[in-house]
Amino acid sequence: MMVMEKSLYDHLAGLLDYPLEDIKIRVQDCIKALANYPQYPPEVVEELKNFKKEMEEIPLDDIQGVYSYTFELTTEYTLDLGSHIYDGFKRSNQLATIKSMYRESGFPYDEVAKGELADHLPVVLRFLSFMKDGELKKNFRETFLILAMEKLVKNFDKNRKNMYSHLITAIYKVIDKDVKGG
Numbered sequence: 001m002m003v004m005e006k007s008l009y010d011h012l013a014g015l016l017d018y019p020l021e022d023i024k025i026r027v028q029d030c031i032k033a034l035a036n037y038p039q040y041p042p043e044v045v046e047e048l049k050n051f052k053k054e055m056e057e058i059p060l061d062d063i064q065g066v067y068s069y070t071f072e073l074t075t076e077y078t079l080d081l082g083s084h085i086y087d088g089f090k091r092s093n094q095l096a097t098i099k100s101m102y103r104e105s106g107f108p109y110d111e112v113a114k115g116e117l118a119d120h121l122p123v124v125l126r127f128l129s130f131m132k133d134g135e136l137k138k139n140f141r142e143t144f145l146i147l148a149m150e151k152l153v154k155n156f157d158k159n160r161k162n163m164y165s166h167l168i169t170a171i172y173k174v175i176d177k178d179v180k181g182g
Contacts, residue, residue, distance in 0.1 A: 006129075008037055012171050013125035015051075016071075016079060019063045027052040040177050044170045051166035063163075070164050076155045077164070081148035082119040084155075094144070095119055101140070102127060119148075125171075138179075146179045 006014075011030040015023070031048050034040065055063055070077045078084075082091045082098075098118040102109040107130050113123045124145060131137040153172045156165040 006033070008033055008174065009125040009129035012167075012174065013122040013129070015167055016122040016125070016171075019060065019067050021060060023060070023063065024052065024055055027055065039181060040174055044173045047166040047170035047173070051163055051170070054163040054166070066163060070162055077152070077159075077162075079121040080117050080119050081121055081124065081145070081152070082117075084148045084151035085144075098124075098144075101136070105131060105133065105136070107131075119144075121152075121171075141175060141179050146175055149175055 008030075011026070011033050014026050015030060027048060031045060031052070034045050034048070058066075071079050075083065082094045086094050095118050099109065102118065105127075107127050109118065109123070109127075112126050113120065116123055128137055128141070128145075131140075149168075149172045152168055156162065156168050159165060
């Protein structure tokens, strides 16, 4: 039986899920997976190593607390990307457009999202991993994802003490390279 290798976007999405006992292993697996992607700048691995180092210094309960506070209790760090670039009705339209794109692409949104909105970063990363249409993937990254990630990274730049700033910066650098590199 052939095992499908996880894409880098899948690895990164997994690091943004609520942290469970295997989070440190997932970070290490992601760092190892980056060896297969020499096109990305070395800062991506450095940011992930810094993320891992900070995680190793505190217990899982505290990591979960940081995660909840960062992504669930503050709007400036939300993983719901549309909220960084759209307000109200425009955001609703964008969510509908993204869901429609998921449906048309055969992406199992409901199964993957587990109740999260269509613009939730881990869902978006898993969609990009799933996507076969290179042109659609390119357009989505250029017209939505990179714009939202730029705002999210700027928000985290104000709070580099948060361990998740390393992860968000690493993801941004990957997406930025993909947008600029084709």
